[in-house]
Amino acid sequence: MINDLFITGHCHIRDNTVFLNGAVVHEQKGTDFPTFAKSVYQKFGIDYSKFFKMDNLSKLAFLAADLLLKGNNSKEERNIALVLSNRTSSLDTDRRHQESITNKDSYFPSPAVFVYTLPNICMGEISIRHQLHSENAFFIFEKFNAEYLHTYAESLILDKKAEQVLCGWIDVDNEKYEAFLYVVGKSGTFTHSIAQITRLYQNK
Amino acid sequence: MGAGVAITGMGIISAIGDNVSENYKSLISGKIGIGKITQIDTVHKDEIMVGEIKDVNPSLEKRLKFHENQNSRTVLIGCIAAQEAVEQAGISDINDVRTGFISGTTVGGMDKSEQYFYDYFDRPDVRQHITGLHAGDSTKKIANHIGLKESFVTTISTACSSAANAIMLGARMIKSGQLDRVIVGGTDSLSKFTINGFKTLMILSDTYNTPFDDERKGLNLGEAAAYLVLESDAIVDKENKNVLGYLKGYGNANDAYHQTASSDHGDGAVLAMQKALEVAEMDPSEIDYVNAHGTATPNNDLSEGRALIRLFDGKVPEFSSTKAFTGHTLAAAGGVEAVYSILALQNDVIFPNLNYKTQMKEFDLSPVTEVKKKPLTTVLSNSFGFGGNCSTLIFSKAK
Amino acid sequence: MTELKLELKEKIIEQLNLEDVSVDDIADQDPLFGEGLGLDSIDALELIVMLDKDYGIKLADPKEGRKIFESVETMATYITENRSA
Numbered sequence: 087m088i089n090d091l092f093i094t095g096h097c098h099i100r101d102n103t104v105f106l107n108g109a110v111v112h113e114q115k116g117t118d119f120p121t122f123a124k125s126v127y128q129k130f131g132i133d134y135s136k137f138f139k140m141d142n143l144s145k146l147a148f149l150a151a152d153l154l155l156k157g158n159n160s161k162e163e164r165n166i167a168l169v170l171s172n173r174t175s176s177l178d179t180d181r182r183h184q185e186s187i188t189n190k191d192s193y194f195p196s197p198a199v200f201v202y203t204l205p206n207i208c209m210g211e212i213s214i215r216h217q218l219h220s221e222n223a224f225f226i227f228e229k230f231n232a233e234y235l236h237t238y239a240e241s242l243i244l245d246k247k248a249e250q251v252l253c254g255w256i257d258v259d260n261e262k263y264e265a266f267l268y269v270v271g272k273s274g275t276f277t278h279s280i281a282q283i284t285r286l287y288q289n290k
Numbered sequence: 291m292g293a294g295v296a297i298t299g300m301g302i303i304s305a306i307g308d309n310v311s312e313n314y315k316s317l318i319s320g321k322i323g324i325g326k327i328t329q330i331d332t333v334h335k336d337e338i339m340v341g342e343i344k345d346v347n348p349s350l351e352k353r354l355k356f357h358e359n360q361n362s363r364t365v366l367i368g369c370i371a372a373q374e375a376v377e378q379a380g381i382s383d384i385n386d387v388r389t390g391f392i393s394g395t396t397v398g399g400m401d402k403s404e405q406y407f408y409d410y411f412d413r414p415d416v417r418q419h420i421t422g423l424h425a426g427d428s429t430k431k432i433a434n435h436i437g438l439k440e441s442f443v444t445t446i447s448t449a450c451s452s453a454a455n456a457i458m459l460g461a462r463m464i465k466s467g468q469l470d471r472v473i474v475g476g477t478d479s480l481s482k483f484t485i486n487g488f489k490t491l492m493i494l495s496d497t498y499n500t501p502f503d504d505e506r507k508g509l510n511l512g513e514a515a516a517y518l519v520l521e522s523d524a525i526v527d528k529e530n531k532n533v534l535g536y537l538k539g540y541g542n543a544n545d546a547y548h549q550t551a552s553s554d555h556g557d558g559a560v561l562a563m564q565k566a567l568e569v570a571e572m573d574p575s576e577i578d579y580v581n582a583h584g585t586a587t588p589n590n591d592l593s594e595g596r597a598l599i600r601l602f603d604g605k606v607p608e609f610s611s612t613k614a615f616t617g618h619t620l621a622a623a624g625g626v627e628a629v630y631s632i633l634a635l636q637n638d639v640i641f642p643n644l645n646y647k648t649q650m651k652e653f654d655l656s657p658v659t660e661v662k663k664k665p666l667t668t669v670l671s672n673s674f675g676f677g678g679n680c681s682t683l684i685f686s687k688a689k
Numbered sequence: 690m691t692e693l694k695l696e697l698k699e700k701i702i703e704q705l706n707l708e709d710v711s712v713d714d715i716a717d718q719d720p721l722f723g724e725g726l727g728l729d730s731i732d733a734l735e736l737i738v739m740l741d742k743d744y745g746i747k748l749a750d751p752k753e754g755r756k757i758f759e760s761v762e763t764m765a766t767y768i769t770e771n772r773s774a
Contacts, residue, residue, distance in 0.1 A: 210677035
């Protein structure tokens with residue numbers, strides 16, 4: 087439809103490896119996700135103690151967003167909308183809450199766990215960290231849906247609801263996790279098209 | 291003024307009625323739906339009050355002519371409300387134009403998962419509920435029920451603003467010409483999952499919830515499903531459709547403050563309301579009535595009240611929260627209150643904010659507490675969710 | 690009491706996922722909320738669960754927590770006076 091939107095950056099986190107704009111920037115094999123997440127946090131010198139209180143979905147989203155939005159960290163408010171999606175919603179943390187309430191002998195559900203039983207909390211965490219008061223949407227799809235994200239991001243920018251859109255896929259289910267986030271804006275190397283998004287996603 | 295998107299049908303099931311007209315009757319006769327929980331066996335049953343839909347699952351299944359125990363309650367109530375909306379819109383063939391379905395939910399099939407959690411291994415007859423847990427599954431089942439074939443079906447999950455966001459997204463897709471018709475709203479049933487969770491956050495009231503009251507003790511959870519049918523002007527003109535009202539404006543913003551609490555001065559709420567007014571091309575002074583989010587938690591009502599004062603520069607229009615009737619129906623709340631906003635416009639009536647006695651210390655704001663007849667042109671409805679997700683919808687009267 | 694205070698510090702660090710904080714970093718009178726350890730309202734709710742789970746003390750109103758959770762000192766005093774477990 088239009089050619090003046092670009093993918094200004096993309097970040098893939100999976101298999102204990104962080105790819106930033108296609109290049110491996112960090113790797114730590116053989117550890118569980120929380121340990122790996124901590125290694126990313128340390129490697130990139132992030133200083134945000136609330137990180138350690140987050141659930142796995144929020145940690146994953148937080149890290150990918152931090153790598154993409156860093157360097158762009160001016161204090162004034164930036165109008166970056168968030169459009170994230172996944173398959174399993176907040177199932178990983180839902181299970182933890184569920185276990186705590188089904189255990190009749192030790193019935194002590196944790197408020198700190200419950201607050202993460204919604205997938206959009208991870209967008210709240212990104213918004214708090216980067217002070218974004220912008221539009222947020224979280225969708226549940228069977229699989230990564232480049233077409234949908236493409237249309238949504240494009241219309242947000244064309245309708246002037248946002249200057250940039252942080253889009254992508256963020257899924258955590260037990261030990262399986264994957265983040266693929268990218269920023270759509272008015273400059274960049276890659277044209278913002280369905281084919282390009284799909285290619286970047288599949289390149290992994 | 292922006293043209294807005296035509297609303298041609300609506301459907302609802304909640305603690306105060308099985309359909310639109312029952313809900314309306316309850317709203318104007320002050321009949322609340324809050325009581326002790328009867329359908330879920332929870333350890334908290336004596337300490338909480340809820341807004342339960344009266345019908346048990348077997349009666350809902352009978353109404354829908356469904357087989358027994360194949361679907362979660364979220365799906366059952368969703369099907370009932372979506373079906374009513376489609377019928378009211380006078381749709382004979384739902385696939386005759388590009389039709390979408392966008393539904394908000396947070397619990398999905400959680401009710402069945404907790405019921406059968408320990409049985410999945412031994413009982414193949416209940417394993418259909420495993421896939422039923424997935425939030426997207428409830429959406430697909432409701433879409434099937436209303437006969438949608440090749441169409442745009444999606445699930446939105448942004449906590450208690452889910453349905454409002456589904457409505458917003460649907461309106462945009464009509465405006466941009468991606469769809470000709472879309473059914474939008476949300477569905478959430480009560481479950482131990484949410485009851486226990488909200489209990490740990492200590493924001494559940496042990497008695498009737500009292501929005502905007504100084505002595506408010508917290509919210510009552512509720513369950514509901516509610517949907518609107520939005521149609522393009524082309525269809526409305528061509529089929530000479532009866533329009534119930536227009537969705538004029540919508541806005542969403544993040545409060546960027548806390549995982550669950552609203553900011554002290556309602557920053558996200560103010561932004562969402564401003565954005566909605568911008569889309570509607572309206573001034574705050576044109577709003578006749580505000581259907582507030584008003585959950586009756588100490589935090590929400592203070593933050594929302596301050597946001598209203600900021601947005602309206604002290605001249606807050608008449609407002610009320612209808613949560614004293616229904617309880618907080620979570621992902622469905624934005625849909626429920628959209629239906630109530632349209633009912634208010636159709637009947638020129640403001641619904642009362644029940645159980646209100648004492649003005650809050652922090653500001654000079656009192657909601658409407660009696661049924662009030664008044665010509666209404668424009669109604670603003672707020673829905674705020676955990677994760678800082680704030681949404682506002684603006685509705686106007688059918689011409 | 691000293692033992693209880695040490696136990697509380699360990700539990701606070703563990704339960705509230707305080708990274709890179711050790712028992713020695715928390716003085717008995719240090720404020721737990723705001724400045725100090727920077728705990729927030731969800732942490733306060735977690736501490737309420739901890740009182741219930743580990744010491745058999747139930748708080749009905751989260752506002753009661755404000756005074757009790759001022760510092761490790763105030764927590765220990767309250768627990769000593771009210772514990773049932």
